[in-house]
Amino acid sequence: MAGAKATRRMGRPPLVDRDAIVRAALEIGFAKLTMSAVGQRLGASHSTLYRYFASRNALAAAAIDRAVDAVDWPEPGGDWRSYLSALASSYWDLYDTHPGLAAEVSSLRSTSRGMVAVTNRAAVALLGFGFSAAHAVLVQDMLGELVTQAFLGAPPPADGQPAEIDGPQAGADGRHTFSIVNGRRMRRAELIEPWLTLYDERIREEFSAAVARDPREQFRTKLTVLLDGIEALRRQPP
Template sequence: MSARDTGASTRSSRPRRMGRPPMADREAIIAAALGIGFARLTMPAVAERLGISHSTLYRYFPSRDALAAAAADRAVDAIEWPEPDDDWRAFLTATAWAHWRLFAAHPGLAQEVTALRLTGPGLVGRENRTGVALLGYGFSAEDSVLIMDMLAELVTQAFLAVLPQGSDDGEPGGDPGSSGGSGPGGESGPDDGSDGGAGAAIEAARRRRRELIGPWMHTFDPRLRGVLADAVAGSPAAWFERKLGLFLDGVAGRRR
């Protein structure tokens, strides 16, 4: 055997060195995005959080909005969504409160959805499953689409006034890990939004409504003023429950 052959054999018998493990992968990047929150999400913020370069991020996501869409899908998947049973109203109520928990846990997500900055298989799939369930309950295709669209908008609207984390008022946003407890009336949903985590986002919305509407309260008809005052000062979840009930009363008349 030649010296060359001996050297080659020796090299081939040595254990190969493992390459340096990647500092970040797709899952780590999405987790970092959720940790930062939608209201403060930027590519530089994610890169800094993970200790990686921008170029590494762009290997996985072509843009900030693409990353936000992936993070939104992960957030949707983490929520416990109801399965349809024989009660369409209970199903829609539980679906509404699941949306509520989603937006309460992730301040800024409602604004992303409303601005049409993102979409993804998680959000689209959830809407499709709701629509298919409505078809099964006997609603027409047109009404099914209208109902699922209006239901999502009803919840989203409740969170558009939330001042996001890092805003000028200095109040924290919600904790992405928060999910809330039982909603008013015993439905599966959040509490009144008054205790920490996700409740901070709800409290921010309540405070913002008082700031906007309070100075104009005297201009409303006296017959309306008391109800409006209660709505502005009271629990956002309780007021949402009343709006949801009125919406579902209207939906009942559309069932075939």
């Protein structure tokens, strides 16, 4: 009898709490996040999960909070251009680390207190740089959308794999650009290759180069254009 009791104790399901559920959600990734997937990963029943989170979206919001808290967000020192560049880099790291989060945010399926805090902090920082309230809100929104767009449409990682598909690739600045965006770049190149001859010969080569360019390098170019546009915007009344 004692042996039977010991066996039952050894077979007891692992303890599941709010922290463990959020951790499992982040490990699964937003692209594949369901209550069923979390339950299977933890060996827990649906009823156990729903004691902590009323819905899948409530769980996603908590996971977004955790992801946002782990990012090194910049302080508004220096000038507004360097601040926005650093902010864009932090957004990139957030989406790069968590596949599917960009789509989660873009589709308005979930938001979170952490994400609201980030956008509020960014807009307030821009007020400190002399932006009007209207321009501060507009600029932080445009910046967030620019980074989000870089990750939309990227293929999700294969089952059992983390954020990277084929492994990280070191960029020119030594940072790792995960193939969640490199996968999108390669897919775009595959799709456009048979149609390149339809482009005007004056832009064909540059179009091909833009599609094949390292995603982070291409993003920096777009960011420069955005920042130049913001400079012009600042000269106009709100």
